[in-house]
Amino acid sequence: MASRTRALGAGLALCLAATGGAAQTPSSLSPELLSRVQALALAGAQAGAPPEARIEVQLGQLDARLRLAPCAQVQPYLPSGMKMWGRSRIGLRCVDGQARWNVSLPVQVQVYARVLVATTALPAGTVLSQAQLQVADIDIAAESGQVFTDASLLDGRSLQRPLVVGEAVRSTDLKQRRWFAAGERVQVLASGTGYAIASEGQAMEPGLEGQDVRIRFENGRTVTGRAVGERRVEVLL
Structure with a gap:
């Protein structure tokens, strides 16, 4: 072990110390x-x-x-x-x-950009309205999560954590929406390079925003897709 340690030390010294010049x-x-x-x-x-x-x-x-x-x-x-x-x-x-x-x-x-921020302190659970938001130029790279420029996309959404005045509203701050319940009929869009196929199936579990969900078709076949909207599932092939 000691000889191995000395060898590693010698190799590091070769990389970090000049060998002439x-x-x-x-x-x-x-x-x-x-x-x-x-x-x-x-x-x-x-x-x-x-x-x-x-x-x-x-x-x-x-x-x-x-x-x-x-x-x-x-x-x-x-x-x-x-x-x-x-x-x-x-x-x-x-x-x-x-x-x-x-x-x-x-x-x-x-990365400074004009995005939507809170006009006042907003506690967790707040249902957002356009009156609570304004556009400001802030560093959007300071935190993770998608930011927003269209207030209509946030209208009626609920916060899962509090925001302070001037803080950007990010996708990670919002409670997930449930697009459909288990057992509901949903529209399934399967798309690939140069084609798209629409069908209908039954959700085998609740469809939470952005989460994968299993869908069963009438012929018994099942696929896994992502809940993307009201009773809508997207499958990428």
């Missing part, structure tokens, strides 16, 4: 590289942002204790599955150097 420190990252990182973070944030959104990217700093081996080409990249909203990170890897290394640079991404 001056070591690169976090503060010595070139302006050109930082510009590429900024552009990559901006592009990642734009992928999920409204067209009119204003995006601000603040680059953090690498651990000051790092001593990165000299590298002729550092490649910034988006880590797999990483969303460029809120607190996030950009990967930096050496692709042409004496020692290959891979580190992460923290970033803070703010």
Whole structure:
């Protein structure tokens, strides 16, 4: 175990220490590289942002204790599955150097857009009306959940948690709607590439908004789809 630990330590030192020439420190990252990182973070944030959104990217700093081996080409990249909203990170890897290394640079991404917020403090259980909402320019990347711009989509919806003045109404703040009960007849839309088929079946369980539900057809066949509206189920094939 001790020899293995020493080997791992030696490998880490090779990645973090120069093996000839001056070591690169976090503060010595070139302006050109930082510009590429900024552009990559901006592009990642734009992928999920409204067209009119204003995006601000603040680059953090690498651990000051790092001593990165000299590298002729550092490649910034988006880590797999990483969303460029809120607190996030950009990967930096050496692709042409004496020692290959891979580190992460923290970033803070703010996405400002005009969305619906509460005009007053709203307790949990409040049934929303348009009079309780107004449009404001806020950082929609600060929290998770879909935001809204159309007040009619929130009219009559109930809150499952309280909101403070100026806080955005998000999909995660709303109580789930029950679109139909078990045993009800529902419309089933099955769609795929280039086609769509509509049919009717019987719900085998309650249809909660956005949740999967099993449907039985008259021939006894069952499918699983998603409850998307009043007695409506969508199946993707």
